Amino acid sequence: MFRRSKSEAEPVTTPEKPDGKGRPTPSRREAEAAAKARAKAPRTRKEIAAAQRAARSESSQKVRQAMKSGDERYYMARDKGPVRRFVRDFVDSRFSFVELLIPLLILVMVLGYSGNATLAGIGNTVMLGTLLLVVLDILVMRWRLRRELARRFPDEDIKGTTYYAVMRSLQMKFMRLPKAQVKIGQKLPERYR
Template sequence: MFRRSKTDAAPPTTVEKADGKGRPTPSRKEAEAAARARAKAPRTRKEQAAAQRSARGESSRQMRQAMKTGDERYLPTRDKGPVKRFIRDWIDSRFSFVELLVPLLILTMALGYSGNARLMGIGNGLMFGIILLVVVDIFMLRFRLRRELARRFPDAPTKGTTYYAVMRSLQMKFMRMPKPQVKIGQQLPDTYR
């Protein structure tokens, strides 16, 4: 019987398929070593802190990007879901008196520092008037939002939705996070599933 020696053995050839992975399958020993290396916990506190910092940085980057684009996968829990997305779009599509608040505050301050008692009275009246308009707007927002949520999401829980909507409406539009995805007056879709 004829035996081949180890030196006579033909080297293994790798045949690459058109749809193959392009590299040979690792041996069991190599695969186990790679798995151990991936599962190895950091040995020192310094390595552990570096790993956590890197993971936090990546998570924060994804969340910041999601806040700009509205990507549901990486949004914080308080902003996730079709109900919250509808509330954001509904608030962003309507005009709010809060948009006028900052310019009127500046005007009121200018009138207050003028030294003229009559102008200061006009400034104070203007300020109280706009605050009253904002309060009325918030109450109207609450009732309209409840009606819209009951119509669009009859089975969804609405706990906390009013607070979420009011807090979003009290911010200037360019400062809202997640960034507004609709324009003022834009028609909203009927379904948010």
């Protein structure tokens, strides 16, 4: 038998795990200390309140980040599911007259404080006309949305989707949460499952 010396031996390579943890295994003392720290219950009411506040803050931070990035795992229950995603995209892909309300409110305030009764009357008329346009826009959006939901999700429960869509459409686009994932006028995908 021929034996190789250790210097001649081929180097042994271990295949790397694609999903390895990326850090060394903690020693027994470190692991026990970490477990003891996690198991240590808060003793006073202040400690309990601080721990609850920290947990709430961390949870709400995750939800806020998910709302901005579009990660549906951390959404609130009212925003989850393909039907709600379609409703959000449907509302976000159309121009809404609500976008004009804030600039028009500023214009009406300027006209109202101008001291001229004619200009104030014009401002009030413009505001009333805009509010009527917003109501008409919401009614048309509701009608089209219900038709699309019946076509795309015939077997799904669509209870509450109209209220969800109306509340979302009454917000300015940059203030909507979850953040809009589509642009105005963008064609929506046919499948949302």
